Amino acid sequence: MGHWRIESGSLWQEQDFAANREIVMELVEEPDCVIHLREDDLILPGMIDMHAHIWAPPARSPFGVEGNRYFSEGFVGALDAGTFGVNDWEQAQKYWQTFSNLRLKSFLSILPEGLTVFPPVTPTLPEEIDTDRYVDVISAHPGQALGVKVQLGWLPYRSAETDTALMRLCREIAHRSKTHMMVHTSGQCMDARDSANFLQRGDILTHPYSGFSNTILDEHGNVLPEVFAARERGVLFDVGYAGKHFSWRVFREAYAQGLKFDTLGADLVEMSYRTPGSKVVDQFHILSALLNFGISREEVFQALMTNPARYLEFPLTYRNQCVVLRRQERNFEMIDGQGESYSCSFLYTPILVIQNGQLLKNQTQCK
Numbered sequence: 191m192g193h194w195r196i197e198s199g200s201l202w203q204e205q206d207f208a209a210n211r212e213i214v215m216e217l218v219e220e221p222d223c224v225i226h227l228r229e230d231d232l233i234l235p236g237m238i239d240m241h242a243h244i245w246a247p248p249a250r251s252p253f254g255v256e257g258n259r260y261f262s263e264g265f266v267g268a269l270d271a272g273t274f275g276v277n278d279w280e281q282a283q284k285y286w287q288t289f290s291n292l293r294l295k296s297f298l299s300i301l302p303e304g305l306t307v308f309p310p311v312t313p314t315l316p317e318e319i320d321t322d323r324y325v326d327v328i329s330a331h332p333g334q335a336l337g338v339k340v341q342l343g344w345l346p347y348r349s350a351e352t353d354t355a356l357m358r359l360c361r362e363i364a365h366r367s368k369t370h371m372m373v374h375t376s377g378q379c380m381d382a383r384d385s386a387n388f389l390q391r392g393d394i395l396t397h398p399y400s401g402f403s404n405t406i407l408d409e410h411g412n413v414l415p416e417v418f419a420a421r422e423r424g425v426l427f428d429v430g431y432a433g434k435h436f437s438w439r440v441f442r443e444a445y446a447q448g449l450k451f452d453t454l455g456a457d458l459v460e461m462s463y464r465t466p467g468s469k470v471v472d473q474f475h476i477l478s479a480l481l482n483f484g485i486s487r488e489e490v491f492q493a494l495m496t497n498p499a500r501y502l503e504f505p506l507t508y509r510n511q512c513v514v515l516r517r518q519e520r521n522f523e524m525i526d527g528q529g530e531s532y533s534c535s536f537l538y539t540p541i542l543v544i545q546n547g548q549l550l551k552n553q554t555q556c557k
Contacts, residue, residue, distance in 0.1 A: 191216050191217070191218065191219075191220075192216070192217040192218075192219075192220035192221050192222050192223060193214070193216060193222045193223075194214065194215045194216070194217050194220070194222070194223045194224075194225070194544075195212050195213070195214050195223070195224045195225070196210070196212060196213045196214075196215070196225045196227065196233065196512070196514075196542075197210070197211070197212045197224065197225065197226045197227065198210060198226055198227045198228070198229060198231070199227035199228065199229065199230075199231040199232070199233045199514065200229070200230065200231065200232050200233065201213070201233045202232070202233060202234050202235060202491060202495065204496055205488065205492065205496065206488050207232065207487060207488070207491075209229075210227075210233055213233070213508055213512065215508075215510050215511075215512070215544060215547070216510060216547060217510075217544065217547055217548065217549055218547045218548050219548075220549050221556075223556035223557070224556070224557040225542070225554045225555070225556060225557070226555075226557070227514060227554070228516065230517060231514050231515065231516050231517075231541070232487075232491075232514065232515040232516075232538065233512055233513075233514050234264070234491065234494075234495065234512065234513050234514075234515065235266075235495065235506040235507055235508050235511065235512060236264055236265065236266030236267075236495070236506055236511055236512070236513060236545070237264055237265050237266070237473070237494045237495055237513065238265065238266065238267040238268060238269075238494065238495060238498035238499060238502065238504060238506075239260065239265055239267075239268040239269070239454075239455060239456050239458075239473060239498075240268075240269045240394075240428050240453035240454065240455040240497075240498045240501070240502075241269065241271045241396055241428050241429075241430045241432075241453075241455020241456060241457045242255070242260070242268035242269060242270055242271065242455070242456070242457075242458070243255065243270065243271060243273045243305070243457070243458070243459050244256075244257045244260075244268060244270045244273060244286065244290070244292070244294060244296075245257070245273075245460070246273075246274065246278075246281070246282035246285040246286060247281070247282075247285055248274060248277075248278035248281050248282050248304075248306050249273070249274075249282075249305075249306045250306050250307050251305075251306070251307050251308045252460045252461070253273065253305050253306075253308040253459050253460060253461075254270075254273050254305075254459065254460065255458055255459065255460055255463050257286065257290035257291070257292040257294065258290060258291055258292065259463075260292050261290070261291040261292045261545060261550075262543065262545075262550050262551070263472070263473075263474075263513075263540055263543065263551075264513030264540050264543045264545070264551075265292060265473075266292070266293060266504065266506065266511065266545070267292060267293035267294065267295075267498070267499075267502060267504040268292055268293075268294055269294075269295055269296065269297070269336070269455070269498070269501075269502060270286075270294055270295070270296035270297070271296075271297055271339055271372055271374075271396065271430075271455070271457070272296070272297045272298060272299035272300070272304065272305070272338075272339025272340075272341070272372065273296075273299065273304055273305050273306075274296075274298065274299060274304040274305075274306065275298055275299040275300070275301045275302040275303050275304035275306075276298055276302045276320075276323050276324050276327050277302045277303055277304070277306075278303075278304060278306055279296070279298050279304070279327060279335070280327065280331075282296075283296070283331070283334060283335075291545070291546070293502075293504055295333070295334055295335075295336055295502050296334070296335065296336065297335075297336050297337050297338060297339035297372045298324065298327065298328065298335060298337075298338050298339065299338075299339050299340075299341075300319065300324075300338050300339065300340045300356055300359060300360055300363075301313050301314055301319075302314050302319065302320075302323075308459075310345065310346070311346070312346075313345050313346065313347075315347070316352060316355035316356055316359060317355075319359055321359060321362055321363050321366070324338060324363045324367070325363055325366045325367045328363070328367040328369055329367050333503075335369070336369055336370060336372075337360075337363070337364050337367065337369035337370040337371055337372065338359075338360045338363045338364060338369070338371060338372075339360075339371070339372040339373075339374070340356045340357060340359075340360045340371065340372075340373055340374065341374040342356070342357070342373065342374055342375055342376075342377070342378035342379065342380060342385060343375075343376070343377040343378040343379045343380075343402075343403065343404075344374075344376075344377050348379050349379050350379040350380045350381070352379070353378055353379045353380035353385070354380055354384070357371075357373070357380070357385065357388045360373070361388055364393075370390075370392045370393045370394065371388075371389065371390075371393045371394070372393070372394040372396060373385060373388070373389065373393065373394070373395055373396065374396055374397055374430070374435075375395060375396070375397055375398065375400065375404075375406075376397035376400035376402050376430075376432075376434075376435040376527075377400065377402035377403055377404075378402075378403065378404045379403070379404065380404065381404055382404045382405060382406050382414055382416070382417065383414055383416040383417075385404075386406075386414065386416040386417045386419070386420040386425075387416055387420075389420045389423070389425045390423060390424075390425070391423055391424030391425065392424060392425075392426075393425050393426070394425070394426045394427075394428050394453075395420065395425055395426070395427050395428065396428040396429075396430035396455060396457070397428075397429075397430040397432070397435040397436070397457075398417070398427050398428075398429075398430075398444070398449070398451070399429065399436050399437055399440045399441040399444060400435050400436065400437060400440065400527065401436075401437025401439060401440050401526065401527055401528045402435075402527065405437075405440055406440070406444060406449070407440060407443060407444065411443050412447065413443075413444050413447045413448075413449050417449065418448075418449065421449070426452040426453060426497075426501065427449070427450070427451045427452050427453075428451065428452065428453045428454075428455040429451045429453070429454050429455055429476075429493070430455045430456075430457045431454075431455070431456055431457060431470060431476045432456070432457035432458070432459075432462070432470065433462060433468065433469025433470035433525065433526070433527065434469060434526075434527035435457060435527060436526050436527060437526050437527060437528055437530070438524075438526050438530045438532050439528070439530060441483075445485075450489065451493055452493060452497050453493050453494075453497050453498050453501070454473075454476065454477060454480075454490065454493035454494050456470070456472075456473045456476055458470065458472070458473070469524075469525045469526070469527075470524075473494075474515070474537065474538055474539050474540070475522065475524065475537065476524075477490050477491075477494060477538065478534060478536065478537045478538050479524040479532060479534050481536075481538070482532070482534040482535060482536065483532070510544065510546060510547035511544055511545050511546060511547075512542070512544050513540050513542065513543050513544070514540065514541050514542035514543075514554070515538040515539065515540055515541070516538065516539060516541045517536050517537070517538050518536065518537050518538075518539060519535065519536055520534075520535075520536060520537045521533070521534065521535055522534050522537060541553040541554055542554050
């Protein structure tokens with residue numbers, strides 16, 4: 191057992207960073223060590239991705255990212271955003287609990303088959319979805335199944351009528367199971383006013399800054415009043431970046447009008463996660479791009495830690511776990527779903543990852 195003392199750096203404390211005097215940890219199978227960080231190194235108690243797709247054996251296509259890849263980079267928890275539907279969710283849940291170090295809660299896809307085959311070819315039609323079955327499964331797993339997720343506008347049978355039918359099914363299931371909805375609005379066919387009006391306190395609207403059809407902006411570039419009203423009701427807004435589901439134009443205009451985000455979900459999948467040519471590399475490029483844009487560190491890291499921890503009830507502590515991010519001067523481009531590029535000049539990357547008293551990554555100097 192090694193006695194590790196981490197000195198200096200900036201320590202996250204629930205809402206803000208403060209100068210760190212020292213943190214002391216006991217590490218398994220490591221010699222004693224003293225690490226002296228730079229003043230601008232950021233010390234975090236682990237991060238939480240509020241829009242993830244986590245692999246499990248029911249998946250028959252390479253869609254989800256394996257959970258322990260997140261864990262090795264300093265993520266302690268994640269919200270699975272409807273990778274599995276009612277057909278396979280319980281099997282996936284058993285796998286996650288047995289084999290993943292990552293703490294997980296999840297929404298069930300409104301499609302019974304979920305995204306186990308991606309992209310879906312012949313997805314279940316709204317009229318074929320058994321709401322009773324959803325209510326039974328969700329109610330049997332309180333605290334783990336948080337409700338139901340719907341992706342509007344992108345299925346092969348896309349239409350405003352289909353979007354509306356799926357939203358009504360989700361609202362019914364959430365109401366009857368006393369849970370919530372997570373709604374993918376990027377590219378929705380239904381009007382953004384109508385989808386916003388469906389949402390209630392505790393629901394999550396993801397991809398609010400999408401630039402595809404029926405965005406949250408009116409023809410004059412103003413955020414729709416129904417969208418603001420949803421946020422005032424207690425609906426959470428998740429970035430859900432994903433590269434393609436984000437527009438720098440929409441983000442600039444909406445953020446300038448006060449439409450901020452609550453959580454910083456990445457919506458990475460195996461086809462985009464650190465894949466050459468993809469529009470997004472990893473969570474660190476996303477958070478760094480927002481910091482380059484001028485969003486405060488406090489807002490970005492509250493959305494990565496404090497807000498998700500409260501929603502998912504995942505306590506974050508420095509008890510034998512932490513991740514240290516270091517700023518590097520590096521030029522890179524973040525390309526959105528409409529092809530607009532945002533130029534960044536610095537990137538935060540993890541230089542130290544300790545999880546459950548085990549050293550997973552160390553690029554610092556031990557004394």
